[in-house]
Amino acid sequence: MNLTIFLLALFDGISYAALVFIVALGLTLIFGVMRILNVAHGSLYAIGAYVTVSLSGYFLALGFAPVFAFPLMIVSAALVGVALGGPIEWLLLRRIYDKPEVLQLLVTFAVFMILEDVQRLVWGSQPYFEARVLQALGNVTVFGVTYTVYQLILLPLVATGLLLGLRFFLRRTVIGKLILATTEDREAAQSIGIDADRVFLFTFMVGAVLAGLGGALASPTTSILPGMGADMIVLSFAVVATAGLGQIGGAAVAALMIGLGRSFAVYVWPEVAVLVPYLIMVLVLLVRPEGLFGSPVARKI
Amino acid sequence: MRDTTRHPTSDSAKPGAMPSIRAILTLLGILLLAAVPFIAPSMQLLINLALAKGLAVLGVTVLLRAGQVSFGHALFFGISAYVGAFLMASLPGADLILVLVAGVGGAVVSGLLVGLFVVRYRGIFFGMLNLAFSMIFWSILEKFYHVTGGADGIRLARPSVLGMAMERAGFEAVIFYLSIVLMVVLGWFTLRWFASPVGQIFQTIKTNETRLEYLGLSPRRVLLSGYVLSAALCGVGGSLMALTQGVVTPEYVWWVRSAEMVFIAVLGGAGSVRGAFIGALIYEVVRIYASAFAGDIWQLLLGSFLLVIILFAPGGIMGIADTLIGHRKKSGQRAATAEEAK
Numbered sequence: 001m002n003l004t005i006f007l008l009a010l011f012d013g014i015s016y017a018a019l020v021f022i023v024a025l026g027l028t029l030i031f032g033v034m035r036i037l038n039v040a041h042g043s044l045y046a047i048g049a050y051v052t053v054s055l056s057g058y059f060l061a062l063g064f065a066p067v068f069a070f071p072l073m074i075v076s077a078a079l080v081g082v083a084l085g086g087p088i089e090w091l092l093l094r095r096i097y098d099k100p101e102v103l104q105l106l107v108t109f110a111v112f113m114i115l116e117d118v119q120r121l122v123w124g125s126q127p128y129f130e131a132r133v134l135q136a137l138g139n140v141t142v143f144g145v146t147y148t149v150y151q152l153i154l155l156p157l158v159a160t161g162l163l164l165g166l167r168f169f170l171r172r173t174v175i176g177k178l179i180l181a182t183t184e185d186r187e188a189a190q191s192i193g194i195d196a197d198r199v200f201l202f203t204f205m206v207g208a209v210l211a212g213l214g215g216a217l218a219s220p221t222t223s224i225l226p227g228m229g230a231d232m233i234v235l236s237f238a239v240v241a242t243a244g245l246g247q248i249g250g251a252a253v254a255a256l257m258i259g260l261g262r263s264f265a266v267y268v269w270p271e272v273a274v275l276v277p278y279l280i281m282v283l284v285l286l287v288r289p290e291g292l293f294g295s296p297v298a299r300k301i
Numbered sequence: 302m303r304d305t306t307r308h309p310t311s312d313s314a315k316p317g318a319m320p321s322i323r324a325i326l327t328l329l330g331i332l333l334l335a336a337v338p339f340i341a342p343s344m345q346l347l348i349n350l351a352l353a354k355g356l357a358v359l360g361v362t363v364l365l366r367a368g369q370v371s372f373g374h375a376l377f378f379g380i381s382a383y384v385g386a387f388l389m390a391s392l393p394g395a396d397l398i399l400v401l402v403a404g405v406g407g408a409v410v411s412g413l414l415v416g417l418f419v420v421r422y423r424g425i426f427f428g429m430l431n432l433a434f435s436m437i438f439w440s441i442l443e444k445f446y447h448v449t450g451g452a453d454g455i456r457l458a459r460p461s462v463l464g465m466a467m468e469r470a471g472f473e474a475v476i477f478y479l480s481i482v483l484m485v486v487l488g489w490f491t492l493r494w495f496a497s498p499v500g501q502i503f504q505t506i507k508t509n510e511t512r513l514e515y516l517g518l519s520p521r522r523v524l525l526s527g528y529v530l531s532a533a534l535c536g537v538g539g540s541l542m543a544l545t546q547g548v549v550t551p552e553y554v555w556w557v558r559s560a561e562m563v564f565i566a567v568l569g570g571a572g573s574v575r576g577a578f579i580g581a582l583i584y585e586v587v588r589i590y591a592s593a594f595a596g597d598i599w600q601l602l603l604g605s606f607l608l609v610i611i612l613f614a615p616g617g618i619m620g621i622a623d624t625l626i627g628h629r630k631k632s633g634q635r636a637a638t639a640e641e642a643k
Binding site: 102103106107111113114117118234237245285289 | 365368369370372418421422423424425426428429430432433434436437440441444445556560563567597598599600601603604605607608611612615
């Protein structure tokens with residue numbers, strides 16, 4: 001393996017890890033606060049990508065500059081969060097917070113099945129590709145390796161920004177502290193006047209926006225086709241489980257491990273590249289069942 | 302069951318009303334199924350596929366009894382089918398029994414290996430890790446196409462039956478009745494297993510696992526035995542499906558297939574053995590007739606229906622059937638007490 005291939009694998013891994021991290025961040029935030037694993041998270045990611053492609057395809061056809069796609073990505077992510085995330089929490093999840101974990105899992109799984117078909121109904125099953133925005137920011141050359149600014153600089157910047165922003169938001173702002181208080185003890189929080197229902201709704205919408213944003217940012221780098229949601233939910237679960245459910249900072253480390261592991265495998269042994277994330281997860285969980293950064297939970301009897 | 306011991310007088314009027322109605326209905330159902338090739342030959346293939354699926358659903362049902370749901374049990378379904386296909390490819394003219402035994406053996410061994418890992422987890426992790434394992438196997442099948450035939454899969458030639466080469470019609474009849482026999486035997490076995498000490502302990506994982514540990518028992522070991530049983534049942538279903546269709550594809554392991562199994566298990570009545578087969582039969586028949594006009598929105602319909610069952614009828618079909626029979630029993634009791642009063 002020479003330097004060029006090493007750098008290519010490194011850059012691939014970093015940009016890929018950044019995308020997976022953004023999606024996993026939403027998943028782990030929702031789990032951390034609401035104790036629900038949202039299987040439909042993968043669909044929200046896919047829909048975010050589809051909406052971005054449709055919107056930017058429409059506006060670019062009208063003659064707007066490719067850079068205009070960036071605000072459209074944010075619009076798409078917000079649309080996914082508000083128009084899909086909101087109703088899902090409000091109409092469904094709210095009814096099942098006191099139900100057994102397995103039923104909660106089945107409910108979000110049912111939503112996932114529904115949304116997979118909704119995508120196919122709205123966008124058909126032919127792949128979409130819209131990469132003009134990828135070239136809009138130009139390229140950068142590092143040690144003779146040319147890579148797009150979008151993937152090498154913008155994606156990691158957004159991911160780091162979201163990580164730091166979310167930490168700041170949870171620890172330093174009033175709403176963030178309300179969320180943490182509700183996470184710690186829902187009843188106690190309600191007794192001091194926190195509207196736990198609104199906190200949950202807000203958290204779920206933020207998580208859904210992150211899924212949509214992951215999809216929006218991924219849309220120029222990959223072709224968008226049915227099944228991408230299923231792949232992403234398993235992959236982001238692998239990241240979240242490797243880190244420990246609910247661990248926000250840990251998810252960044254796990255995403256880097258899995259992203260780099262996968263991209264190096266692509267160059268060394270392409271057949272097994274798809275398996276690497278799961279192998280990493282299984283290996284980590286064999287040694288630390290609660291994930292790299294998770295701590296064992298004390299049992300209630 | 303308790304009821305019969307507590308109210309001997311009211312039940313003597315209608316001795317063991319509920320079990321007997323159930324037993325008669327079950328027997329009638331089995332006889333009706335056995336008569337399908339004579340009454341409705343066009344339905345034979347469809348019913349056979351439903352029975353194969355029903356056996357796999359029974360595997361998922363077993364785990365539901367322990368309060369666990371697996372989103373990846375198509376893994377064992379597929380492994381068993383592929384073992385059979387590879388066996389037929391390397392040993393042309395191998396016997397049906399050998400194909401079945403090897404397939405189920407493959408499912409049991411892989412179930413033991415995966416099980417050793419996943420029984421450390423419950424709930425979310427249990428479900429998602431199973432999903433991850435099935436996705437791993439699915440990508441292996443897709444990627445190593447020079448061995449597995451990729452997305453096209455491999456053909457499974459017709460095996461001989463007890464040393465005799467069979468014609469198509471004869472072979473289909475053999476598989477059909479074999480499926481019915483396996484349904485009865487394995488269904489009965491699973492019911493007995495639930496009632497056995499191991500089965501009882503297994504179901505305690507759902508109610509209170511901590512107390513189980515305080516009794517000095519290992520929940521992991523018990524869950525593992527149930528997990529291997531469920532893998533074996535999925536394996537039987539997978540082998541029968543492959544033998545019926547004559548071809549195995551990666552679609553056997555695809556998550557949609559696992560989701561379908563969970564759906565049917567919940568539809569039939571979470572944890573009910575009869576429900577698994579009734580659910581599978583209803584599901585297959587509806588699917589065939591609905592695919593004509595609802596092929597595009599099939600998963601959407603499944604998902605919506607799943608939500609409705611979970612939120613409004615958590616007992617599934619068997620739950621609804623039980624309340625119907627229960628009502629009849631109650632009215633019977635009322636009639637009996639009314640007569641006593643006279």
